Amino acid sequence: MRDxxxxxxxxxxxxxEHVSKVIIIGGSGHVGTFLVPRLVAAGHHVxxxxxxxxxxxxxxxxWRAVETVVIDRETAEADGTFGQKIxxxxxxxxxxxxxxxxxxxxxxxxxxxxxxQQFLHxxxxxxxxxxxxxxxxxxxxxxxxxTYGTQKAAIEALLLDKARRDGFPATVFRPGHIVGPxxxxxxxxxxxxxxxxxxxxRGEELVLPxxxxxxxxxxxxxxxxxxxxxxxxxWGAAVGEAFNAVSAQAxxxxxxxxxxxxxxxxxxxxxxxxxAEWAKLQVPAEAEATxxxxxxxxxxxxxxxxxxxxxxxxxxxxxxxxxAVAWLERDxxxxx
Numbered sequence: 278m279r280d281x282x283x284x285x286x287x288x289x290x291x292x293x294e295h296v297s298k299v300i301i302i303g304g305s306g307h308v309g310t311f312l313v314p315r316l317v318a319a320g321h322h323v324x325x326x327x328x329x330x331x332x333x334x335x336x337x338x339x340w341r342a343v344e345t346v347v348i349d350r351e352t353a354e355a356d357g358t359f360g361q362k363i364x365x366x367x368x369x370x371x372x373x374x375x376x377x378x379x380x381x382x383x384x385x386x387x388x389x390x391x392x393x394q395q396f397l398h399x400x401x402x403x404x405x406x407x408x409x410x411x412x413x414x415x416x417x418x419x420x421x422x423x424t425y426g427t428q429k430a431a432i433e434a435l436l437l438d439k440a441r442r443d444g445f446p447a448t449v450f451r452p453g454h455i456v457g458p459x460x461x462x463x464x465x466x467x468x469x470x471x472x473x474x475x476x477x478x479r480g481e482e483l484v485l486p487x488x489x490x491x492x493x494x495x496x497x498x499x500x501x502x503x504x505x506x507x508x509x510x511x512w513g514a515a516v517g518e519a520f521n522a523v524s525a526q527a528x529x530x531x532x533x534x535x536x537x538x539x540x541x542x543x544x545x546x547x548x549x550x551x552x553a554e555w556a557k558l559q560v561p562a563e564a565e566a567t568x569x570x571x572x573x574x575x576x577x578x579x580x581x582x583x584x585x586x587x588x589x590x591x592x593x594x595x596x597x598x599x600x601a602v603a604w605l606e607r608d609x610x611x612x613x
Contacts, residue, residue, distance in 0.1 A: 308399065407573060415519050503590070524592060
């Protein structure tokens with residue numbers, strides 16, 4: 278088997294003298310909005326592979342230096358050409374932000390084997406399902422359920438096995454609930470309707486499911502971008518590993534709501550109902566979203582990323598949400 282650790286370490290030791298070509302599949306999304314400027318500033322040549330349907334959430338001058346390649350992934354995978362098209366771009370590093378099925382991952386890995394220095398996959402904390410202990414570390418048993426979580430778990434199992442058995446230079450990063458300016462964050466009721474923040478901003482009563490003790494674990498999109506950049510810069514420690522990409526601490530729904538009341542200068546006014554009763558008062562899709570979050574109650578450790586990569590999130594969960602909420606206000610989505 279190839280001595281990939283020596284090979285990769287040599288490549289990144291020379292990183293200051295070598296302009297890497299970095300291919301980002303889905304680079305115009307939440308994380309890419311912050312990751313692309315970071316990589317451009319670090320001197321990399323960045324190629325954003327996109328369907329051409331989305332602009333980054335925040336404008337930045339770095340995007341003028343980015344090469345854009347339009348590929349419809351679904352169509353190209355259907356005709357078996359997607360992996361070949363990505364490989365033909367000649368990237369040193371490939372970052373896949375939008376892989377959601379095992380078949381999609383298998384197709385891309387087969388095309389990239391032996392052709393890239395590093396492959397980074399955007400996973401999810403939902404691979405854990407319910408945690409057996411908290412904060413959950415990366416080596417904790419995974420109990421995924423639901424299509425999204427189980428498919429993501431299968432993808433990372435493939436990638437990490439390929440890294441350890443065959444030397445495929447894969448790294449997995451697992452974001453929590455990604456927040457930042459430009460989109461609505463997961464709110465204290467456990468769903469995404471920004472009207473909840475309006476209720477809080479006006480000082481009105483907010484009803485939470487159960488006792489509000491279930492947890493959610495946010496992360497600012499720029500902190501996810503940070504861990505990707507650090508994984509690239511610490512190749513030997515990152516390849517063959519998975520890293521939680523979350524803030525330093527999860528928050529429970531009650532504490533989250535109280536913090537938001539204080540943010541808006543209001544006194545917390547909360548009440549509680551058992552979930553089944555609470556759900557009857559909600560829009561069904563929002564009640565379902567809340568259930569998907571509280572049944573998992575994510576709370577994850579970042580100790581591994583801190584130790585091996587030097588990962589230090591700039592934002593706490595509440596700070597990240599506050600920045601997103603400030604954008605919601607400016608955008609007129611919160612009515613006081």
